Amino acid sequence: MIPWTAIVVLSAVAGGLGVVLAVLDRYLGTYGECKIYINDNEPLVVQGGNSVLQYLIDHKIFIPSACGGRATCGFCKLKVLEGGGLVLPTETPFLSKDEIRQGVRLVCQVKVKQDVRLLIPEAYLRVQRFRTQVAAIEDLTHDIKRIVLKLIEPDTIECKPGQYIQFEVPGTNEFRAYSMASPPSWKHAIELIVRLVPGGLCTGYIFNRLQEGDEIYITGPYGEFYLREDSQRDILCVAGGSGVAPIKSIITHLFEQGTTRRVTYFFGARAVKDLYFYRECLELARQHPNFTYIAALSAMDPGDQWEGETGFIHTVIDKRLDSCANMEAYLCGPPVMIDAVIEVLKRKGMSESCIYFDKF
Amino acid sequence: MSPYVIFFAAIFTNNIALTYFLGMCPFIAVSRDLKTATGMGIAVIFVMSLTALFAWPVYHWLLVPYHVQYLQLVSFIIIIAALVQVVEMIIERFSPTLYINMGVFLPLITVNCAILGLALFMILRNYSFIQSMAYAVGSGIGWLVVIVAMAGIRTKLVFAKVPKALEGPGITMIIAGLMALGFMGFAGIVNLQ
Ligand SMILES: Cc1cc2nc3c(=O)[nH]c(=O)nc-3n(C[C@H](O)[C@H](O)[C@H](O)COP(=O)(O)OP(=O)(O)OC[C@H]3O[C@@H](n4cnc5c(N)ncnc54)[C@H](O)[C@@H]3O)c2cc1C
Ligand code: FES
Numbered sequence: 316m317i318p319w320t321a322i323v324v325l326s327a328v329a330g331g332l333g334v335v336l337a338v339l340d341r342y343l344g345t346y347g348e349c350k351i352y353i354n355d356n357e358p359l360v361v362q363g364g365n366s367v368l369q370y371l372i373d374h375k376i377f378i379p380s381a382c383g384g385r386a387t388c389g390f391c392k393l394k395v396l397e398g399g400g401l402v403l404p405t406e407t408p409f410l411s412k413d414e415i416r417q418g419v420r421l422v423c424q425v426k427v428k429q430d431v432r433l434l435i436p437e438a439y440l441r442v443q444r445f446r447t448q449v450a451a452i453e454d455l456t457h458d459i460k461r462i463v464l465k466l467i468e469p470d471t472i473e474c475k476p477g478q479y480i481q482f483e484v485p486g487t488n489e490f491r492a493y494s495m496a497s498p499p500s501w502k503h504a505i506e507l508i509v510r511l512v513p514g515g516l517c518t519g520y521i522f523n524r525l526q527e528g529d530e531i532y533i534t535g536p537y538g539e540f541y542l543r544e545d546s547q548r549d550i551l552c553v554a555g556g557s558g559v560a561p562i563k564s565i566i567t568h569l570f571e572q573g574t575t576r577r578v579t580y581f582f583g584a585r586a587v588k589d590l591y592f593y594r595e596c597l598e599l600a601r602q603h604p605n606f607t608y609i610a611a612l613s614a615m616d617p618g619d620q621w622e623g624e625t626g627f628i629h630t631v632i633d634k635r636l637d638s639c640a641n642m643e644a645y646l647c648g649p650p651v652m653i654d655a656v657i658e659v660l661k662r663k664g665m666s667e668s669c670i671y672f673d674k675f
Numbered sequence: 676m677s678p679y680v681i682f683f684a685a686i687f688t689n690n691i692a693l694t695y696f697l698g699m700c701p702f703i704a705v706s707r708d709l710k711t712a713t714g715m716g717i718a719v720i721f722v723m724s725l726t727a728l729f730a731w732p733v734y735h736w737l738l739v740p741y742h743v744q745y746l747q748l749v750s751f752i753i754i755i756a757a758l759v760q761v762v763e764m765i766i767e768r769f770s771p772t773l774y775i776n777m778g779v780f781l782p783l784i785t786v787n788c789a790i791l792g793l794a795l796f797m798i799l800r801n802y803s804f805i806q807s808m809a810y811a812v813g814s815g816i817g818w819l820v821v822i823v824a825m826a827g828i829r830t831k832l833v834f835a836k837v838p839k840a841l842e843g844p845g846i847t848m849i850i851a852g853l854m855a856l857g858f859m860g861f862a863g864i865v866n867l868q
Contacts, residue, residue: 332757
């Protein structure tokens, strides 16, 4: 027998309390009209009560925020000059003492209750939201896919090689960061390289549901990890797993521009089945004497035919490079790999200010 | 039993913190500083009074008539969760500093056994509505009194030579024990059943 009375009574209790909360929220959770001043522009006028991040998104100003406002990514840092209130305990793990002194905050945690004054880097103000269409989706390996998104509205993107976009997972409020694998010369489309994370929300969507012709929204470009084009130093690129994407963009861009800088590219994978863009890179190295490509496998499957380097990529770098003094490095991949590589590079004389990386 | 007696008994002889040792986690964690402790105490008074205000009618006018008393625990927990939200909204609105200082302990009142204990005791002891309210406000004040006393002692403790191994929660538990012994002195006056 279904305990109807119990269900009805419990629903009544919960519903009644819900009403009480909703009414209170109307009176306590709203703060009237507040202004958000950004740099020296006209202020945004909003009804207070939500987070700064939310209002910025509402007004099409896109701040990097890979966790969607839950204070776990630490990306949404901005300088709040006035009206931000005190730093919350949820923010302190992401802010250094210096940043706190300068007024840097995680804006997903800052509630608008009064007029707020913010500094937003110009680069963020150039970030746009794009309507795109999937032009191609194909397997690169057993767990990595290549996706090409054609830009529809707006139909051009200006970016630097190495930057990333945020992919809005349809039907949710979630978004995830993916580096662009295409060079900036691709003005009307972007290429992504996505690796399946078992049980992952966004990659699950991409692997199981996404099809050619689907419409997807993305925002971008974001990121401080991009090729420094005004430098003359030799370039070292290191990628692991799906970290190939930004490196591919950087290298393609360099050779499109006919670079004369020496470029060395280390790629670390587990087994032969994880190799991709391998022939393309060998071909590029054949055409350009100033490009060297070294792939290394760390956990070969039985039966793999492999003559090249083996072991973790940082040990291979250690073996193959002598001095790194006149080089700058672009590293992309899982955090453990990046930390290990940085150790090696510093030991070989590279200054920390020449090492750029994206951990994911 | 007169509501006045219940009220005073709830503060002194049957203090919810020191005779039942309920609500210990915020009691230990938030008693480092007088101001925060006072804020926490007031929040607890608030939540307790509101809990009684809502839980009594829900139990006697809804659960009893429909013979679903077994929903007591679930209903009370839902009520407490909602009321803590209310208190959170109010504190955030009127005292952002307090809101930040209480940090995670504010939402944690939801799982504070003192509040649930209060709601269950008042049903167990068959209190009328007026008695329940007196018991709730009294228990809240009682909790405030001991957390403020504890915070007072702990601010003095900064100057004391506490053995390394007992610093922080350790010595606080010991002091709570001594305070409980002290409060036993009131026990003979009245006893709530
Ligand atoms: C700047 C930046 C650039 C990025 N570029 C790329 C890219 O080019 N290609 C790409 O494939 N990914 C990239 N990522 C990672 C990507 O944003 C997602 O985190 C990843 O695809 C998982 O998303 P999901 O929704 O499928 O999994 P979620 O639902 O977020 O996660 C599911 C579970 O997996 C864990 N998890 C999440 N990410 C990883 C991971 N990378 N490794 C192991 N466990 C994980 C989570 O902790 C969680 O427990 C980038 C991340 C950043 C910050
Ligand atoms: S959006 Fe991730 S910390 Fe604010």
